[in-house]
Every structure is written in C-alpha cells, then in structure tokens.
Amino acid sequence: MNLIAAALTDKGLHRDNNEDRVWAQVYNPSEGETVGLFIVCDGMGGHLGGECASQWAIETVKRCMADYFCPKDPRATVKLNQKSIPGQPPAGPETQKSDVTKLLDDVREAITEANTVVLEYSRQNPEQAADAGTTITMAFAHGTRIVVANVGDSRAYLLRDQQLQQISKDHSLVAMMVDKKMIQPEEVYTHSQRNVIYRSLGQKSQVDIDTFDQTLQPGDYLMLCSDGLWEMVQDNHRITELIVTAPDPAEACRNLVQAANANGGEDNIGVVVVYAAE
Secondary structure, eight states, X not given: OEEEEEEEEEOOSSOSSOOEEEEEEEEOOSSSOOEEEXXXXXXXXXXXXXXXXXXXXXXXXXXXXXXXXXXSSGGGOOOTTOSOOTTSOOOOHHHHHHHHHHHHXXXXXXXXXXXXXXXXXXXXXXXXXXXXXXXXXXXXXETTEEEEEEESSOEEEEEETTEEEEOSOOOBHHHHHXXXXXXXXXXXXXXXXXXXXXXXXXXXXXXXXXXEEEEOOTTOEEEXXXXXXXXXXXXXXXXXXXXXXXSSHHHHHHHHHHHHHHTTOOSOEEEEEEEEEO
C-alpha cells in the first residue's frame, strides 16, 4: 500500500497573517513498509508568536522522526511490523505489540520535545513571543499502522467507505461542555467561548498528549485540519464529497480551503489529505 499526500494553508479572509503550518512527507520504498509523517499546527500569540510556535513545533517533530525516513546507520533500518527477519522466527503478537508501543512512544517524545522547544523560544524572546503557543495534530504511518496524536483542537479524521469519523479529541472548553451535556454538539460552532482551549504546546513544561492507534485500509483517506476548516465546513457529507471527488489529495486540499473561504474564511486554514492507494 502506497500513500499519496498533500498539504495546504491559507490565511483566510479576515486575518492579516497566517499562523497555521502544515507538513506532509511520504516515503514509498520499492521494498519494505511505507512511512508517512503528517502534521497540522495552529499557532497563537501576538507579534509573530503564533507563526514561530507552529513552525518550530513542526520542525522539531520532523527532526525527531527523521530516522524513520533515513536512518543514521544503514544497519539500523527500521523493521517495525516486518513479518520476518533473517535468522529469527516470524514476529508474533508480543513483537507486534512492542512495535506499536515504540511508535506511540516515539510520537509522544517528538511532541514533548516540540513543547519544550516552543516554551524555551517564548522564554528567550519575551518581546516577540511571550505568549506563543500552538496546537498540534499529527499522524505517523508505518505500513498499514498509523498513530494519531493531538494537543489542542486541530483535528484528525478517517474517511472510509464514504463515512467521515473524527479520530482526535478536541481539548477545548466547548468540547468539554458537550461531554458534560452542558451544551448541544451544534453549539460548538457558535458558542462565545468556542476558541478557548485548555491544552497547547508552549504553555507548560509538561504537556498531556492524546494518542490513537489506527489501521489503514486501501481506499482510506486521512484528513488533518485546523479549526479554520472544520468550523467553516461543518457538514461531514460535504467534506467527504470534496475529498472523494477530487482527482488527488492536492486538489482535495484546494477544494477544502476554497469551501472554508466560501463559508466565511474567519480564521487561518490548514489541511493535510492522505490517500491510501493499493
């Protein structure tokens, strides 16, 4: 299974600058497992704080996960989920479990390091970035296995058989209020405190990270996006249509951004679309 991916940002119709940053990187080797890294960050903080926070977060995660794409030592090629290794018995359930655990641990460590980098940057540049912070939603794919992680209210969705399902969980005040049945789900889009989030990178020395383990199937799509998209395009059927009718992920990203702007474009827009091809 090969992965095809694209990423796109837009400042929207009402913002002077763009604090969203995105990343899509795929390695489809002729032999071995496909590897993919996908990230959406929505920065916050005045005077370049948000732009810097989101950019530094992405660069840090890229650096932390780089060995999966190009091992420093050729003998250390990643062999996660490999059915067999010469001289060793086939991997069993315990090995498979440890493989997933390693992926989860590496993803958490990458985001933890990104939090440290953003926090230190804001401390060392108080005039420019004293209040710098960013959400992060990332997905790391290895073969058919994919690990999703998020901090904040940028989202990850899985689109399978024309059904769009949110994988990530929003760390926002309104999402918490929905969970506690204080408001209805549709009020998330109009509530006066809908932009209040209680988790982000760069705010505390330690950060809580949600992770989700998924398995990709041929024909699946993965979409990561900032709130500038999901708040503007609220109909899951419309999102599904914009993705599946596009000839490729790049066109799907353009369609989604155009739809968000057509519905008001109130915020920066960041989106990544990934297609699992046979």
